[in-house]
Structure formats: structure tokens, C-alpha cells
Amino acid sequence: MTADLLQILRADGSIDGADAPVIDSGELQRLYRVMVLQRAFDKRALNLQRQGRIGFYVSAMGQEAAQVGSAYATREEDWIFPAYRELGAALVRGVPLQWIVAQLYGNENDRGAGRQMPNHYGFRSHNVVTASSPVGTQIPLAVGAAWAAKIRGDPVVTMVYFGDGATSTGEFHVGMNFAGVFRTPTVFFCQNNQWAISVPRERQTACETLAMKADAYGFEGVRVDGNDLLAVYKAAQSAVDKAREGGGPTLIEAVTYRMGGHSTADDPRRYREDREVSEWGERDPLVRLRRYLEGRELWSEGDEAQAQDEAARSIEGMIQEEEEAGPPAIETIVSDVFAQVPWHLREQLEEVRRRQEKRRAPGVGLIEKPEGSFP
Amino acid sequence: MPTATLLQALNQTLHAEMERDDRVVVLGEDVGKVGGVFRVTEGLQDKFGEERVIDTPLAENGIIGAAIGMALYGLRPIPEIQFVDFIYPAFDQIVSELAKFRYRSGGQYPAPVVVRSPYGGGIKGGHYHSQSPEALFVHTAGLQVVIPSTPADAKGLLTSAIRGEDPVIFLEPKRLYRTLKGEVPAGEHVVPIGRARVVAEGDDVTLIAYGAMMQECLDAAERAGKEGVGVELLDLRTLMPFDWETILASVTKTGRVVIVHEAPRTCGFGAEIAAMIAERAILHLEAPIRRVAGLDTPFPYTLEKLYMPDVPRVLEAVRETAAF
Numbered sequence: 001m002t003a004d005l006l007q008i009l010r011a012d013g014s015i016d017g018a019d020a021p022v023i024d025s026g027e028l029q030r031l032y033r034v035m036v037l038q039r040a041f042d043k044r045a046l047n048l049q050r051q052g053r054i055g056f057y058v059s060a061m062g063q064e065a066a067q068v069g070s071a072y073a074t075r076e077e078d079w080i081f082p083a084y085r086e087l088g089a090a091l092v093r094g095v096p097l098q099w100i101v102a103q104l105y106g107n108e109n110d111r112g113a114g115r116q117m118p119n120h121y122g123f124r125s126h127n128v129v130t131a132s133s134p135v136g137t138q139i140p141l142a143v144g145a146a147w148a149a150k151i152r153g154d155p156v157v158t159m160v161y162f163g164d165g166a167t168s169t170g171e172f173h174v175g176m177n178f179a180g181v182f183r184t185p186t187v188f189f190c191q192n193n194q195w196a197i198s199v200p201r202e203r204q205t206a207c208e209t210l211a212m213k214a215d216a217y218g219f220e221g222v223r224v225d226g227n228d229l230l231a232v233y234k235a236a237q238s239a240v241d242k243a244r245e246g247g248g249p250t251l252i253e254a255v256t257y258r259m260g261g262h263s264t265a266d267d268p269r270r271y272r273e274d275r276e277v278s279e280w281g282e283r284d285p286l287v288r289l290r291r292y293l294e295g296r297e298l299w300s301e302g303d304e305a306q307a308q309d310e311a312a313r314s315i316e317g318m319i320q321e322e323e324e325a326g327p328p329a330i331e332t333i334v335s336d337v338f339a340q341v342p343w344h345l346r347e348q349l350e351e352v353r354r355r356q357e358k359r360r361a362p363g364v365g366l367i368e369k370p371e372g373s374f375p
Numbered sequence: 376m377p378t379a380t381l382l383q384a385l386n387q388t389l390h391a392e393m394e395r396d397d398r399v400v401v402l403g404e405d406v407g408k409v410g411g412v413f414r415v416t417e418g419l420q421d422k423f424g425e426e427r428v429i430d431t432p433l434a435e436n437g438i439i440g441a442a443i444g445m446a447l448y449g450l451r452p453i454p455e456i457q458f459v460d461f462i463y464p465a466f467d468q469i470v471s472e473l474a475k476f477r478y479r480s481g482g483q484y485p486a487p488v489v490v491r492s493p494y495g496g497g498i499k500g501g502h503y504h505s506q507s508p509e510a511l512f513v514h515t516a517g518l519q520v521v522i523p524s525t526p527a528d529a530k531g532l533l534t535s536a537i538r539g540e541d542p543v544i545f546l547e548p549k550r551l552y553r554t555l556k557g558e559v560p561a562g563e564h565v566v567p568i569g570r571a572r573v574v575a576e577g578d579d580v581t582l583i584a585y586g587a588m589m590q591e592c593l594d595a596a597e598r599a600g601k602e603g604v605g606v607e608l609l610d611l612r613t614l615m616p617f618d619w620e621t622i623l624a625s626v627t628k629t630g631r632v633v634i635v636h637e638a639p640r641t642c643g644f645g646a647e648i649a650a651m652i653a654e655r656a657i658l659h660l661e662a663p664i665r666r667v668a669g670l671d672t673p674f675p676y677t678l679e680k681l682y683m684p685d686v687p688r689v690l691e692a693v694r695e696t697a698a699f
Contacts, residue, residue, distance in 0.1 A: 147445060
């Protein structure tokens with residue numbers, strides 16, 4: 001079963017045999033708008049990085065349906081454990097894009113207090129857990145949180161995001177294994193975007209599919225067309241429902257494609273053919289969903305122009321505002337290491353303050369914003 | 376006052392804290408049915424059930440990773456790493472996730488996990504049942520590092536660790552688990568994290584140690600006293616954050632310092648104390664700071680007694696420092 005690929009939307013936007021999930025028309029339009037906003041923002045953020053206005057960016061172009069469709073299957077009380085590429089999941093959970101913009105600038109408005117590189121955000125208010133860079137480390141955490149919910153008797157599911165590269169890590173193995181043994185309400189959502197920086201999927205595993213790895217842990221693995229919002233939602237909804245009802249974990253392999261580089265520090269032309277990229281471009285998840293909506297007369301040229309225009313305008317407003325915001329307060333450099341600031345960090349904060357005071361002298365200048373570029 | 380071994384004190388504390396707070400869960404290899412290979416968690420599963428006292432698969436990164444997830448969610452997990460020598464598979468989880476969660480999330484996600492693990496040599500355990508890696512964790516910003524040396528402190532410090540809001544690496548001197556018996560206050564007994572204990576007062580030499588090495592130091596201090604050298608013995612109890620005020624007060628008084636730990640000497644915690652004293656109290660010093668430590672080798676098996684600091688080594692350092 002795990003070699004099968006669940007697909008609902010054909011390239012032309014028509015329905016392909018399998019039952020389409022029931023999603024309210026207004027909700028379908030909203031999900032498409034989220035995807036439009038995500039795509040527009042990714043493009044804008046890449047430009048900001050090229051202009052040197054933000055230090056780094058990770059785009060998810062091509063993976064919007066996988067992210068939006070899966071996170072849409074969760075409820076507010078469910079916990080999302082993203083990697084660092086899951087803007088769509090955050091947006092569909094209602095995280096204001098402005099918070100993300102503040103995080104890219106690492107400014108005083110950033111919920112993460114400017115402590116991490118762009119894309120490493122999290123929002124407790126929305127049960128979106130703060131991401132880290134090491135690949136796969138979030139996987140056992142999502143199992144632990146789901147396990148805790150189970151122990152507490154809360155009907156809460158956790159959904160953890162990771163890529164094809166992460167399936168090679170020990171953390172994937174232990175997370176899957178613990179989840180299988182303890183039947184935790186966890187959905188393992190793997191976006192197989194074919195590339196881990198420059199290393200292709202074939203170099204991560206000799207398995208025919210990633211979904212089949214679930215067999216080794218005693219639970220179900222499903223494989224879905226990750227560029228098909230309806231198929232992704234259907235698979236995710238079924239996994240989330242099963243988890244909530246006590247049926248244990250599921251691994252979902254969403255087959256998709258990373259249309260851009262790994263990050264702004266990457267040049268994918270060094271390791272992959274343009275032809276491959278343009279072939280996947282034919283399967284653009286936005287185009288497919290738009291055609292479906294147009295077929296159902298839920299979307300028009302005018303709607304598209306308006307959605308694009310609204311996205312562009314709102315993004316510009318947010319960028320302007322966050323670019324003008326100041327850096328985090330100096331004391332945030334030592335707060336939150338522990339619940340209380342211990343003596344040695346209070347001392348170190350005073351040292352930092354003294355250095356800053358000296359730099360206020362004419363011609364020296366304060367160090368407030370990140371300098372240089374990554375890498 | 377009732378007496379207990381260090382092991383009994385830890386076990387009683389786990390029972391009490393699990394009773395007190397139903398968010399506390401214990402997980403690890405063999406911690407449930409068998410009560411841990413040292414029996415520190417004995418009786419917990421019978422009393423609190425398999426859901427709160429969990430025998431896990433054999434994978435330290437899974438144990439710590441799952442514990443972090445539980446803590447994020449709101450539980451108070453106490454994972455046990457069977458021997459601290461086996462903690463390294465979980466090092467990424469501890470360093471990259473546990474230690475940084477509160478900071479990297481802007482305070483949104485505290486991760487109050489208490490990682491319990493037996494440490495230290497002198498039990499014929501060879502490379503993999505003898506190590507003292509405390510400095511690795513002190514060097515990782517975001518972790519409290521606590522090492523009790525008596526049954527009473529084991530109770531008081533473990534209680535603080537479990538009730539605290541921060542991740543704690545709680546290292547237990549396994550050589551003393553059953554050999555050290557002492558008075559343990561009944562009922563509520565909380566020892567705050569971050570405070571050293573002045574075990575013995577003296578005017579001539581400050582002797583600084585923690586954990587299992589306190590036994591060697593107590594003995595050496597007593598012998599030095601008989602030789603007319605007054606030793607002020609400090610038990611650090613917490614390495615991060617450590618109690619600089621107590622160290623400074625003693626160094627100011629004696630001007631002579633010997634630091635003892637069984638961990639390797641180079642970049643061991645003694646190096647940090649020595650550097651702090653050199654930076655901030657050098658004018659009080661009457662003699663070079665001495666370190667008595669393990670060797671910079673993997674932990675040897677047959678020759679472990681040559682590796683471990685013992686009473687003669689500590690005493691010699693105290694004598695020479697006093698006579699300098």
C-alpha cells in the first residue's frame with residue numbers, strides 16, 4: 001500500500017476518481033488565499049535578503065499545498081512542531097504574517113526576542129513550537145508532547161514536520177519507534193521535497209518510498225501527492241482523527257518539490273538540472289488548486305488579481321513597519337537562559353552595557369543589528 | 376533525625392514529589408518494573424502506575440527527546456540515564472533543544488526536565504561506567520548542573536530541581552549510593568540550587584570539591600587538622616550557577632586553594648574556579664592554586680586507583696599549599 005500515491009486533483013484541476021474531502025467553499029478560498037500569500041511572501045523575502053535587508057531566508061515555494069493542507073487538518077489545541085520551512089502551516093493556524101516579518105528582522109517585536117536566525121520561529125499562542133536548525137531533533141519532542149497529552153487525557157494531537165533528509169537521522173528512528181511502542185497521538189508529516197541541500201532523495205535511503213518506513217515501527221504509512229491540497233488534507237485529516245481517537249501515530253510522506261534553493265545560501269544550479277525544476281513547475285500546487293476553484297466557479301481572474309494585490313500591499317506594510325522597529329532590549333541577551341537571571345549573567349549584562357556606553361562615543365557606533373551575511 | 380543512604384534519600388524524594396505533583400513522571404531504561412539498575416526508582420511504578428513510571432525503549436536520545444516534549448506540554452519529566460557514560464546519544468537533544476528552548480523561544484517554551492544520572496568512578500566500571508562529564512554541561516548555557524554529596528542534600532537538591540522551572544543535569548555519585556548513610560530531615564527539606572555548603576571551617580587552606588570527592592576531602596581535612604593545618608572545606612553542590620560568594624569569602628580568609636574533582640583536569644570545573652580566583656582574588660592568594668583531578672585519559676579499568684584523586688593525593692596538595 002505504501003508505494004501507492006493518494007491523488008485527488010489532476011493537473012487541470014479536475015477531480016481524479018477518489019473521493020474529494022468535504023471542505024466548505026469559503027474555507028477552500030481561504031486556503032488558496034493563504035497559499036497565495038505564502039508564495040508572494042517567499043518571493044518578497046528572497047528579495048529582501050538579496051538586498052541585504054534581512055540576513056537569511058528559507059523559502060518553501062512548491063510546498064504550499066503540503067503545508068497548508070496538513071496544518072488545516074489540525075485543531076487549535078493541536079501542537080505543530082515545524083522544522084524551519086513551514087510558513088504555510090503557521091499561516092493556516094492563524095499566526096499573523098506580521099509576527100513572522102518581525103522574526104526575520106529579529107527586532108523588538110519578535111516573539112522570539114531576536115534570538116534566532118530567520119525562519120526559526122514559534123508561537124505558543126498558536127501551539128506552533130519554536131523551531132531549531134538541527135535536522136530531525138523536533139521529532140522525538142513531538143512524540144513526547146503527544147505522549148504528555150495522552151497521559152493528561154487531553155484530546156490533543158501533535159503534528160511534526162520534517163523533510164526527506166531527516167528520515168536518515170537517529171531522531172527520526174527513535175521518534176517513530178517511541179510513538180509506535182506507546183501509540184502516541186502523533187502525525188509524522190514528511191515533506192519529501194526530493195533534495196536535502198544538494199543530496200537527492202535516493203542518497204537518503206534505499207527504500208522505494210519513505211512512507212514504507214512506518215511498517216518497521218508497527219503503524220501506518222501513507223504516501224500522498226504533496227502538491228495536491230485536497231489529497232494532503234484528506235490524508236492528514238484521517239491521520240489526525242485516528243490519532244485523536246486513540247488509534248496511534250501515522251507517517252505521511254507528501255511527495256513534493258523544493259522549487260528554490262535550500263536557503264538563500266544555496267545555489268541549486270550546481271547540483272540539479274533546470275529540466276527537473278521546470279517539470280515540477282508544471283505541477284505547481286497553486287495552479288492546480290486555482291484551476292479546481294475556477295472549475296467550481298469559486299475563483300475568477302478578478303479574485304486572483306485582487307488576492308495578489310492584497311497580498312503584495314499587506315506585505316509591504318508589514319515590512320515597512322518591522323524594518324523601522326528597533327532591536328530587542330539589551331537585557332534580553334541574558335534573560336530566558338534560566339527562569340531567573342543568575343549572578344554571572346547579571347554581571348555579563350553589565351559588561352555589555354558598559355561596552356555599549358563606550359561605543360556611544362562619536363565615531364564608534366552601537367552594535368545593534370546583525371552585521372555581515374550568512375554564510 | 377532519621378537516617379538514610381544517599382540512594383534511599385533519592386528514592387524517598389522521588390516518591391514524595393510524585394505524590395505531591397501529578398505532573399511528575401519518571402522515564403528511562405529499566406526504571407519501572409525493576410526500579411532502575413541501582414534501584415533509585417524502586418517502588419514508584421507500583422505506587423504511581425505504568426503511565427507515570429515508564430520503561431522506555433533503549434535509546435537515550437528518545438528518552439531525553441520525549442522528556443523535553445513532555446515538559447513543553449506541561450509535565451515535569453524526570454528521565455534517568457542509566458549511567459552518565461551513556462548520555463552522549465542524547466547530547467544533541469540536551470545541547471540543541473533542552474538547554475536552548477526557553478531562550479530561543481523568547482521565554483514562550485520553558486523545558487523543566489530533570490535529567491538524573493549516576494556518575495563517577497571507583498566502582499570498577501571501566502570506561503563506560505565511571506565518567507564525570509559535568510564540565511560539558513556547565514559549558515552548555517541553559518542547564519543547571521547539580522551534584523549532591525550527602526543523603527540530606529540529595530533530598531534537598533532533588534526537591535529543588537523537580538520544583539524548579541529550569542532544565543537540570545542532576546548527577547548522582549553512584550559510589551556513595553549505598554556506602555554513605557546520613558541524617559535526612561523528615562518532611563519538607565529544600566536545598567536551594569546555587570548555594571555551596573561550608574562543611575568545615577578553617578583558616579589555612581580552602582579545599583573545594585563536590586560529589587563523591589567530598590569523602591576524600593573530609594578525610595584529608597581531618598588529617599590535615601591533626602597536623603595543624605586548618606582546612607575550610609566547601610561542597611559546591613551546584614556547578615551551574617555556582618556560588619562564587621562563598622568561594623570568594625573563603626579564599627579571602629585563607630589565601631590558599633586546593634580544588635578537587637575526579638573529572639579530567641584539563642578544562643575541568645576546577646579550571647573555571649581557578650580562573651575566577653585568578654581574575655578576582657589574586658591579591659589575596661598566598662600560594663599557587665592547586666588542582667587534584669583525574670587524568671586526561673579515558674577512564675582506566677585496572678589502574679583506576681591511580682586515576683582517581685584519593686586521600687593521600689588531596690592531603691599532599693593541602694600540605695604543600697599550606698607550606699608554600
